[in-house]
Amino acid sequence: MLTAIISVLLTAFAWPSVRSSVHDVPIAVAGPDAAVEQVTAALGQRLPGGFAITEVADTAAAQRLIRDREVYGAIDVSSGTPQVITASAASTAVAQTLQSVATALGQGTGTTAAARDLVPLPADDPRGAGLAAAALPLVMGGLLAALLLTRLIRGTARRITGALAFAMTGGLAIAAILQFWLGSLDGSYLANTGAIALTIAATSLSILGLESLLGYAGLGLGAAIMMLIGNPLSGTSTAPEMLPGWSGALGQLLPPGAGGRLLRSAAFFDGRGATHSLVVLVTWLTLGVMLCLAGDLRTRRTAAVADTTARPTAPRP
Missing domain, CATH: 3.40.50 (Rossmann fold)
Structure with missing residues (x-):
């Protein structure tokens, strides 16, 4: 194994x-x-x-x-x-x-x-090493957030709120490190923060949704999709078109690839070319929330059925 x-x-x-x-x-x-x-x-x-x-x-x-x-x-x-x-x-x-x-x-x-x-990288990071290195921490952040929230927090609403709160604080921190310390980003700090936060939120909520519906199997499935497929096929270090066959197009349909392209658009192109990435990330985020709600509804129904079954039957007169 x-x-x-x-x-x-x-x-x-x-x-x-x-x-x-x-x-x-x-x-x-x-x-x-x-x-x-x-x-x-x-x-x-x-x-x-x-x-x-x-x-x-x-x-x-x-x-x-x-x-x-x-x-x-x-x-x-x-x-x-x-x-x-x-x-x-x-x-x-x-x-x-x-x-x-x-x-x-x-x-x-x-x-x-x-x-x-025409559109150069910052002088502090002319090879774009910071952008390429940030791809894995973004995926890991979303995965760890989902893992900790499922282990430590009860209640679907609280877990969703926790994932969104972490996405925002994580976006603020990562954008600050990349832009103000490493010098890997240009553009608006708030726009870069939003791109990173949306990527983390889409990753963590989709994994949370799969876990809510399928249990630990869903957690493993979500981790495999994001880590073993999404991250290697994101094209962040090269370009999606340089990946073999159809893999680059597939990578752009997953949060790591869409998030990397969105961050480049926000940092260097004034948001141009970001529509597809925004649609992909919002779709994953929405799907994750819906899966969380579906899992919560199924849990409530199961608990109600179990409670009805366990309730003693009144004796007949």
Whole structure:
């Protein structure tokens, strides 16, 4: 059993990293039609299936797509001189890939492609290490909150209130550490706090709901979903599009992946591109509350039936 457990753990955490590659990463190519077709063909030859390309007319359109989080970066040939526009705040891995690909393309044409980081990471954390490292503590925080609340607190309303209170205090603390001490976040502190708090609340309440309905089996199921699936497939350290196959899309439907994207949007993109993540997190939070209420209702009905069965029957006259 222990051998199986460590094998599953290794597979869950190592497989996405080892099999990570560039495929269908959305980028823009800006410039005249002939130049865009030439760059697109060259990208297809160098990295077949690596990029999902959106063709735009000029630099401003490419920058707008990057700021709206519709693409990760752009190759701009609208001025005649090739330029690579990246957004390391969206993904350092994609930014580095774009720069290396553009450099290779430039060598093939005898020109040098200039690089510009449109949405950079903070100077105190230029590699985004703080954001990547924060993914696991957020999941662990939600899991530990659910575990302690089920062991120490009685009453569904009290448990839900406790989970929400912890999510808020945890959000305040983690955002303060990342933003003011480590320098890993920019933007509004309150917006970053809200993104973190919503992630913790969605994680803890969904696990609480499963435990309320299924008991310890639900607690284990919730922990497995968040830790063994959600965290490795979150794409926080690279990008969801770089994970193998369909795993990146699945990760964005779970709280760890949605929370990581929401925090990036709040910290670096003024909330742009956050709609999908908000919907996912609110859905998990709502589902968790509903499961808690359903479990509480079932417990009350079971207790009422047991009380009726145990009540002595009045003797007949």
